[in-house]
Amino acid sequence: MRFFLFILFPALVCAGEIPLAERRSGYEFMSKETRAMQDDEGTGPAVLWLLDGEALWGKLGCTSCHGDAKASMKGVAARYPAVVDGKLVNLEQQVRHKAPSLAYESRDLLALTAYVARQSRGMEIQVSEKSKPHIERGREFFHRRQGQLDLACTQCHDDNWGKKLAGNPIPQAHPTGYPIYRLEWQAMGSLARRFRNCLTGMRAELLAPGSPEFVELEAYLMWRARGMKLDAPAVRP
Amino acid sequence: MITRRIFLLFGLVAGTARAQLPPNIGEIRKKALDDAVRKVVGNHPVREGRVKLDLPPLIDNGNTVPLSVEVESPMTEADHVKAIHVFTERNPQPYVLTAHLGPRAGRARISTRARIADTGIVMAIAELSDGSFWSGSVKVIVTLSACLEEGLI
Amino acid sequence: MSRVVVNVPAEAKRGEVIEIRTLAGHPMETGFRRTQLGELIPRDIIRSLVCTYNGVEVFRADLHPAVAANPLISFTTVATESGTLEFRWSGDNGYSATLSAAIKVV
Numbered sequence: 229m230r231f232f233l234f235i236l237f238p239a240l241v242c243a244g245e246i247p248l249a250e251r252r253s254g255y256e257f258m259s260k261e262t263r264a265m266q267d268d269e270g271t272g273p274a275v276l277w278l279l280d281g282e283a284l285w286g287k288l289g290c291t292s293c294h295g296d297a298k299a300s301m302k303g304v305a306a307r308y309p310a311v312v313d314g315k316l317v318n319l320e321q322q323v324r325h326k327a328p329s330l331a332y333e334s335r336d337l338l339a340l341t342a343y344v345a346r347q348s349r350g351m352e353i354q355v356s357e358k359s360k361p362h363i364e365r366g367r368e369f370f371h372r373r374q375g376q377l378d379l380a381c382t383q384c385h386d387d388n389w390g391k392k393l394a395g396n397p398i399p400q401a402h403p404t405g406y407p408i409y410r411l412e413w414q415a416m417g418s419l420a421r422r423f424r425n426c427l428t429g430m431r432a433e434l435l436a437p438g439s440p441e442f443v444e445l446e447a448y449l450m451w452r453a454r455g456m457k458l459d460a461p462a463v464r465p
Numbered sequence: 466m467i468t469r470r471i472f473l474l475f476g477l478v479a480g481t482a483r484a485q486l487p488p489n490i491g492e493i494r495k496k497a498l499d500d501a502v503r504k505v506v507g508n509h510p511v512r513e514g515r516v517k518l519d520l521p522p523l524i525d526n527g528n529t530v531p532l533s534v535e536v537e538s539p540m541t542e543a544d545h546v547k548a549i550h551v552f553t554e555r556n557p558q559p560y561v562l563t564a565h566l567g568p569r570a571g572r573a574r575i576s577t578r579a580r581i582a583d584t585g586i587v588m589a590i591a592e593l594s595d596g597s598f599w600s601g602s603v604k605v606i607v608t609l610s611a612c613l614e615e616g617l618i
Numbered sequence: 619m620s621r622v623v624v625n626v627p628a629e630a631k632r633g634e635v636i637e638i639r640t641l642a643g644h645p646m647e648t649g650f651r652r653t654q655l656g657e658l659i660p661r662d663i664i665r666s667l668v669c670t671y672n673g674v675e676v677f678r679a680d681l682h683p684a685v686a687a688n689p690l691i692s693f694t695t696v697a698t699e700s701g702t703l704e705f706r707w708s709g710d711n712g713y714s715a716t717l718s719a720a721i722k723v724v
Contacts, residue, residue, distance in 0.1 A: 259523065259525050264531065271690050276621050279621055279623065364494065396609065411526035411529040412526055415645075487692045488650055561682055562679055564677070565677070566677065568696055569674075570676065571694050571696040579685060581684050
């Protein structure tokens with residue numbers, strides 16, 4: 229029995245966090261031309277990975293348990309990371325559970341994850357009560373000063389979103405669109421890759437994709453984005 | 466008193482210093498663009514007009530910039546656009562794309578996504594069936610460049 | 619992995635100008651990037667896209683490193699007769715990809 233509880237955790241709300249009504253997806257910080265690339269269902273850059281993902285869904289035998297992804301995967305991406313068998317896993321890890329040969333950040337894993345995530349596009353992000361301890365640790369990471377610049381994520385993404393950093397708008401850091409086609413990478417990439425970019429900018433220690441701290445941070449960010457609509461796979465600058 | 470020796474020494478030092486100056490990148494790029502355009506148009510004059518180049522004026526990321534060009538033309542056998550050439554002013558090399566059209570195109574309109582390395586001009590030149598050349602250009606602002614920065618991440 | 623995509627309307631009226639959108643998965647390595655050790659990464663790009671309509675070339679594009687990765691090229695053509703549109707991409711290091719799309723012209 230799965231619990232899709234849309235729960236508010238009053239204890240976790242504190243000053244500095246963006247009021248729920250003021251939350252905006254990264255989509256809204258992009259120019260209309262970049263948004264058009266995301267909205268281009270036929271020839272947007274993410275389409276290449278979606279088609280590969282669809283092919284892999286069949287080739288790797290996902291259909292034998294899950295049948296048609298359009299039906300069985302609907303809503304799945306909107307409730308990950310989730311606690312499965314007592315362990316917090318994100319979507320990539322869940323996809324890898326039956327295909328462990330797919331390496332993190334590999335083209336195949338990204339394509340399959342993008343294809344699964346696509347089936348939840350437009351659905352509201354939901355967070356389960358079971359993830360609460362992980363969310364709290366993720367929140368702690370988000371608020372911790374780190375790196376040579378002694379910066380915490382919250383300082384940019386809660387306190388200064390909308391302002392410019394090196395000429396570009398600072399978004400609110402909601403992972404509504406992952407995996408994303410990032411123009412900077414000119415390829416599809418995961419949330420873990422994006423975290424590593426941020427940590428590089430902060431001159432902080434990089435963690436590996438799939439590391440528990442990253443998955444807990446992802447859980448916190450998804451809780452922070454609860455109720456917002458998933459728009460994966462997105463295009464971002 | 467300036468002796469001949471001091472004068473010659475001064476000239477040598479100044480000459481060496483001049484040779485050590487970093488290359489004028491702006492000049493090099495401009496010359497490359499002029500050469501590229503000359504290769505296309507030869508000695509013919511290029512008139513401004515009829516070419517509409519669409520680019521976001523402020524670019525999210527220079528690595529992928531949606532770009533479209535439309536040229537006013539009836540696109541008939543007698544009067545059509547033969548080719549559209551797109552150039553940038555500040556990229557390491559000036560060519561972007563050349564589209565070869567013809568009367569079967571129906572309309573002289575193409576779209577693509579370009580890489581733009583730096584704030585500057587993007588130019589499109591249309592080559593018409595009557596041998597004339599028309600151009601249109603847009604100035605764009607780039608904060609995150611293509612080509613010039615290492616993709617460390 | 620040469621994944622290519624083409625959007626062509628399945629049906630069109632005779633004489634109608636239709637829009638064709640093409641997308642090719644390709645890194646379009648410019649030849650200007652360097653590795654962490656300073657070595658130049660050699661250029662590897664798609665050089666050309668050709669579209670033929672029942673065997674007749676109706677569009678050709680010459681691509682340069684300034685075309686972004688995973689190049690989108692969109693253009694128009696007049697729907698003259700029913701048949702097949704064939705697309706051929708070719709580039710450095712023997713890169714080659716083809717795709718066909720049928721069109722019914724009424």
